Amino acid sequence: MTQPIALSQPVQTDTPDFVVIDVETACARVSSICQVGIVGFRDGREVFAFETLVDPRDEFSPFNVGIHGIRPDHVIGQPSFGEIHATVSAHLGGRITVAHSSFDKGALAAACRLGGHPQIETEWLDSVRVAKRAWPQLANHKLNMLARFLGIEHRHHDALSDARAAGMVIVKAIEHTGIDLKGWMAPPARAKPRPPIAAADGTLSGERVAILGEAVDGGLASLVAAAGGRVLRSVGMTTTLLVVANAQPYGRWVEASPMHRKARELADAGKPVTIVSEDAIRARVADAA
CATH class of the missing domain: 3.30.420.10 (Ribonuclease H-like superfamily/Ribonuclease H)
Known part of the structure; x- marks a missing residue:
């Protein structure tokens, strides 16, 4: 110029x-x-x-x-x-x-x-x-x-x-x-967090685990995956475990939450889904260690 x-x-x-x-x-x-x-x-x-x-x-x-x-x-x-x-x-x-x-x-x-x-x-x-x-x-x-x-x-x-x-x-x-x-x-859609990849084997091998009260990339999810469990985003027909996190937001009304209610409906229909607490799943993993 x-x-x-x-x-x-x-x-x-x-x-x-x-x-x-x-x-x-x-x-x-x-x-x-x-x-x-x-x-x-x-x-x-x-x-x-x-x-x-x-x-x-x-x-x-x-x-x-x-x-x-x-x-x-x-x-x-x-x-x-x-x-x-x-x-x-x-x-x-x-x-x-x-x-x-x-x-x-x-x-x-x-x-x-x-x-x-x-x-x-x-x-x-x-x-x-x-x-x-x-x-x-x-x-x-x-x-x-x-x-x-x-x-x-x-x-x-x-x-x-x-x-x-x-x-x-x-x-x-x-x-x-x-x-x-x-x-x-419009603001870009936020990418959904990815569940951790399940280990090849472990005490939760074969389990398909949904977690109530924690994101799929949280610490409890990582524990489940490290023990061989496959972490799911929600409760579905193939879910075998619903783990209720200690920090879940429903308090004593947890049984009214959508994921808990869905798990109960599947269990009542004869599907192999079990509802357990975070403490119970941590103890199960620790006992196998």
Whole structure:
């Protein structure tokens, strides 16, 4: 970059479904924003773009200049962050804002704090998280690598080009997965804990054990598995033992709990399921040791 970029006026024809922001910084202080690029997308296409250099009122480090090419002489006469705060807030405020990683979110927050400006209220969506879920097979999910993989025209570490590319990552992820923007905004489902793998043999070998009052990856589950028992997530037709943990949450009403009730129903129907306490199962394992 050899010439200053004048403040680009946004050309907005439609209300965007989401906007994308990217910033470049002058030095290690994330508040030192020296370039801002914002792009709006609606129905998978770009509907406006805004770009400006920013005078960060801070030093430029050689490391940062080496990354984006913006030098102190490029920002002479350019607006400060305070002078563009209202414009940035108007584009992002009350909308879904995409950024590639949390860096840009943190930089905006720091610049607002430093200048005493109101924080920008928006809903953030991390395009890195989206890309990792959409294309888990990739070795990394850096923006330049994603752009190359997805065939997106891109000039790395130029704020407007980075914002465009991150927006296209969202567009292509929606096309690739069928998950819409609302789906990507929903928190990811938490993976269910996996039961420990049963040892090849032991005093509980052949037992299929459900545990009431403890997660399937807890200490009691590990004890059961180490003794050869297969830990189950719930009581079913093949369950042979229901172990009632000492810390189970039902207190004296334990017999009314769904797992206990199911085990009693199976036992009454002639299925080989036995209900035992945690102390009893620990004693059984200890006696066999």
